[in-house]
Every structure is written in C-alpha cells, then in structure tokens.
Amino acid sequence: MFAQARSDAAERPSPHLDRSDDIYSERSNGHDREGFAMARIATATSTRRTVRLPSLAVAVITASAVALTACGGDSGDGDGSGSGGGPYRVSVVSDLTGAGVTQAGPYADGVATALDDVNDRGGVNGGKIEYKITDTQSDPTAAQATFRAALSEKPVAILAATGSATLSASFPLLQNAGVTVIAANAIGFPNHPFLYGASLSSSQLASMLANSASSSVSSLQGKKVALVGIDSPATRGTFGEVEQQIGTLGGTITSTQFVAPGTPSFDSGAANIISQAPDVVVIQDSAAGTILEAKAIAAAGFTGPIVVSYAGSDDATLANIANPNLLGVRPYVYATEGTEIFAAAQKFDHAKNVSNEGFVRGWLMGQMLIAGLGKCGQDCSSADLISSLDGLGTFTVPGGFLQFGDLQLSADRHHPLTAVGLYSYDPATRKSVVRIDKVDAGEPTYPAAQ
Structure with missing residues (x-):
C-alpha cells in the first residue's frame, strides 16, 4: 500500500489565492467539503473508505487508515506499473481545502468517479487502479510538499486536479521528475513531453x-x-x-x-x-x-x-x-440526471458536484489515464504511458460524455478537446x-x- 503522505506545512493557514486565471471552470453553487480534507483509496478489490481530517491539515494516509482498506494485499514498493496483473499506482493531488476548493473539488470527484467505475468493471488490462487523493490546502508551499510526497510513491501517473496557480507553484518539481502528469488546468505551459491537459489550451x-x-x-x-x-x-x-x-x-x-x-x-x-x-x-x-x-x-x-x-x-x-x-x-455534455456519468457518480458517492463543468473535466482526466493504460499494457512505466498517450490518436471515452468533436492526443497535441x-x-x-x-x-x- 501507499506510504504515509504528509505536508510539512500542515499547520499553516492557507492564504487566499486569486483563482481568476481559472474562471472558466468556477462553480456557481459553492463547495465546502463540509470543512474536511478528504483522502480516498481504491484498492485492488475496489473497496473504498474515506478518511476525514481537520480542514487545516493536508490529507494524511496513516498506516492504520491504509489497513482499513487492505483487502487485496500490499502493493509493495514497486513502480506502480501494474506488472503481473497487479494494481496501477496513481496519485491524485487536489485543492480540497482553502480558496481553491470550489474549483478543484469537482475535478477530484470526477476523477474518483472515473477510477472507481473502471475498477468496478474489472480494471484495466486485468489490473485495478490504486489511488489516493491528497490535499494541497490551496497553498503553494503545501502544494510542493504534497506533490513531493506523491512522487515518492513512484506512481505511474499523477492526476493534478487543481487550479493552475497550484500547478504552477509545483511545476519545476514535476518537470524535474518527468512523471506523467494529467492536469485539469495545463494552460499556458509549453508542450512538455510529460504534461497533458483535460482543458482547452x-x-x-x-x-x-x-x-x-x-x-x-x-x-x-x-x-x-x-x-x-x-x-x-x-x-x-x-x-x-x-x-x-x-x-x-x-x-x-x-x-x-x-x-x-x-x-x-x-x-x-x-x-x-x-x-x-x-x-x-x-x-x-x-x-x-x-x-x-x-x-x-x-x-x-x-x-x-x-x-x-x-x-x-x-x-x-x-x-x-x-x-x-x-x-x-x-466543451462536453455535462453530467445531468439520466446520463451514465451521473449514475456512476451516485453509485460511488461522488455526486455532490456532479452538475458542475469541473466534474466532467475530472472524468475526462481519469478517462485519459484509462485510455493510456489500456494501450500501454500490464507492465507500464510512466515513460511507457507517455508513449502510449502520444500514440492514442483519435479516441473516445465512455459514460455518455458525447463530446462535440473527436478527442485527439499525439506527441504534438497534449490537449484532446477539438x-x-x-x-x-x-x-x-x-x-x-x-x-x-x-x-x-x-x-x-x-x-x-x-
């Protein structure tokens, strides 16, 4: 299972961050997560538990919390590649508390729904996607600690379900690591080989x-x-x-x-x-x-x-x-009542923000990962995943997403919406x-x- 993830800045109050650079995904109905950071784990048997922590603390997965979800054995200290039919290890980082929660909360819910749904259907290439969601507190300093902890888990990919300010603050760290990053707001960045965006550029x-x-x-x-x-x-x-x-x-x-x-x-x-x-x-x-x-x-x-x-x-x-x-x-059909995505959100208890644009963007982030892993195969390193994503070409995603044009990924195109x-x-x-x-x-x- 995952090692403990902790921010050195866990006790530092989060300053208000200007999210105006990401206004196109702002929610209209608010989102407070009931004052809690949330960390979810999907194990190899798709058993899920939620660990609720005080609002000023970064999401922390302790050994005892992990033990609550261990129904498929320890994933060990591997590279998260899914080799031998084992789980693919993925880190999801999001702004679950602080100023960015109204924007990023729906991203995290959409990602969780996509990953829970594919695990419920048997996983990818016979392996489940093992993931947890950790909190940046919408704080640039805490975000760097959170991403650093995520990288220490040796995931096959990191899903950055954050605003662009959070991503920018930690970008040098991610660029140096070179691990596959699928981001909700990869806007204004050069076309780095490891970075993919679920938004429009x-x-x-x-x-x-x-x-x-x-x-x-x-x-x-x-x-x-x-x-x-x-x-x-x-x-x-x-x-x-x-x-x-x-x-x-x-x-x-x-x-x-x-x-x-x-x-x-x-x-x-x-x-x-x-x-x-x-x-x-x-x-x-x-x-x-x-x-x-x-x-x-x-x-x-x-x-x-x-x-x-x-x-x-x-x-x-x-x-x-x-x-x-x-x-x-x-840019896509939203998850309204009657759609497959809406039903999945309800099934896996992620429906609080289902009608928001950000929820469907999070779903797309998860589906981009799933499509890449599907092409990559069981023994898929992060470098292999990058090659697979670049080789997807035109692809579709399930769930009644019904995008208005084809989705396309290549080495020269890391934003799939058309x-x-x-x-x-x-x-x-x-x-x-x-x-x-x-x-x-x-x-x-x-x-x-x-």
Whole structure:
C-alpha cells in the first residue's frame, strides 16, 4: 500500500489565492467539503473508505487508515506499473481545502468517479487502479510538499486536479521528475513531453470564443463585437488573442471591458456597450460575474446574442439569467440526471458536484489515464504511458460524455478537446438545450519552452 503522505506545512493557514486565471471552470453553487480534507483509496478489490481530517491539515494516509482498506494485499514498493496483473499506482493531488476548493473539488470527484467505475468493471488490462487523493490546502508551499510526497510513491501517473496557480507553484518539481502528469488546468505551459491537459489550451480558449461569436451571428464579416471579462492577467491575455482572431474573421471590437471580481453593478458598463451598438457580446467571467453582466446588458436593451464562457454555461447559471439569447459554451455534455456519468457518480458517492463543468473535466482526466493504460499494457512505466498517450490518436471515452468533436492526443497535441457546443435556456421547458452543436476550438498551440 501507499506510504504515509504528509505536508510539512500542515499547520499553516492557507492564504487566499486569486483563482481568476481559472474562471472558466468556477462553480456557481459553492463547495465546502463540509470543512474536511478528504483522502480516498481504491484498492485492488475496489473497496473504498474515506478518511476525514481537520480542514487545516493536508490529507494524511496513516498506516492504520491504509489497513482499513487492505483487502487485496500490499502493493509493495514497486513502480506502480501494474506488472503481473497487479494494481496501477496513481496519485491524485487536489485543492480540497482553502480558496481553491470550489474549483478543484469537482475535478477530484470526477476523477474518483472515473477510477472507481473502471475498477468496478474489472480494471484495466486485468489490473485495478490504486489511488489516493491528497490535499494541497490551496497553498503553494503545501502544494510542493504534497506533490513531493506523491512522487515518492513512484506512481505511474499523477492526476493534478487543481487550479493552475497550484500547478504552477509545483511545476519545476514535476518537470524535474518527468512523471506523467494529467492536469485539469495545463494552460499556458509549453508542450512538455510529460504534461497533458483535460482543458482547452490557452490558444483554444481564444479560438473557442471567437468562433462561438461568429457562429452566433452566422459570420463576423462586417459585424461588431463587445468583450467583457474578469480583470485577471489570464483573461487579458486571452482577450488579446480573441481580438486578433475576431479581426481575422472580419469583425471589429467596439469595446473591451475588464470587471474586478465582486463588482456590485455593471449598469454603467452595460450602457457603454449599448451606446456602441454591437452585434454580439462575449463574456468571460465567473458564474456570479456572468449573471451580473448578462442581466445588466439585457436590461439596458441589448437583444442580440451574448456568448459566455465555461463558468456561465452550467444549467443553474443559464436558468438564473433566463435569457434565450444567451449562449453558454460547453466543451462536453455535462453530467445531468439520466446520463451514465451521473449514475456512476451516485453509485460511488461522488455526486455532490456532479452538475458542475469541473466534474466532467475530472472524468475526462481519469478517462485519459484509462485510455493510456489500456494501450500501454500490464507492465507500464510512466515513460511507457507517455508513449502510449502520444500514440492514442483519435479516441473516445465512455459514460455518455458525447463530446462535440473527436478527442485527439499525439506527441504534438497534449490537449484532446477539438470542439465545443453552445447551449441556451429554453423558457418553455425550463431546461438548457443545444443551440449549436459543433464549434471548432482550433488546434492547440503552445508557447516555446524557456
């Protein structure tokens, strides 16, 4: 089984971290984990237990806690490769407490659901996936200790179910180790051989917004576009690319406004937008920010399409805004009641955040790992897994994921998503419906390695 995992910073209070660079995955309904960090282990027999610990402590798996779950024998001190039909050892690191929990909690639940589900079906290549989830406390220093402990377990892969700030803080450590990392937010990084992302890349985020705006009005040729975004370095960078792409598509930008988190009113910003008569408005903000801005823009008299990024596209946010002209971008079908993913989340007791975009992103992280291990075989080292992931090409995932385009991985492409769909709220049925089912997200491009 796993050795004890502990952070040297376990008693240090977590500072508030700015998560504005990851706003497209922010949850709208909150997530507090009931004040506890959580650590889960899936053993070779899929027996699961949850160890609940005080909120300021990093998740710690002690020898006694491990003993509670030991129903398939000790996995020993191997390399986590699954050789001989034994378990594949995987470390999952997440922001389970602190400022990042509302974003990362759903990632962790989605990952756990995917891994529990495949273990329940017999595992991969005859071997189960043995995993535990440990907590960074949303603290950069604690995160480094948590990732270091995860690496000490010699896993075949690490699933970084964290925000990008947490990943960035520990990235030099991970880069030096070279272990396969599948991350929820591998955004803005060069195309490192070991790093894979379940999100869109930064270049794809810009393409997604520009192409969605174009699809909402059939063509941007001769059209005017207003941009509204949360005031963060990431959004400013994305909007710089969006402006260029809109220009390439024949459109012009009437205004670009950045809104500070927690701004109480957008009435003056909405009036400014209306005065310039745009054909379409694009919003990239948190769920709360999206609601504030979209409602203000509609109240000011705008009746054209409003395209909103991930954070404003979940069912609850669309229903709150209740504007049929608002189009929410989704890179995959969310886990709503009636889907296979929803049923799996309920079966394995991970359904608290199932309707959130981040939950499905976590599911994709797990399925990327499962697909790579399936191709890799029983005796699969981390280096072998990298080769297998790079050789997947076009692949699909189970669970009613129903992505809007093929999933693709190669040595040159470490972000598999290729397209998005646009959803709107139907007041007649009071449900979210697909309005445009396939918008090209573009090829991921990566900055040069420093």
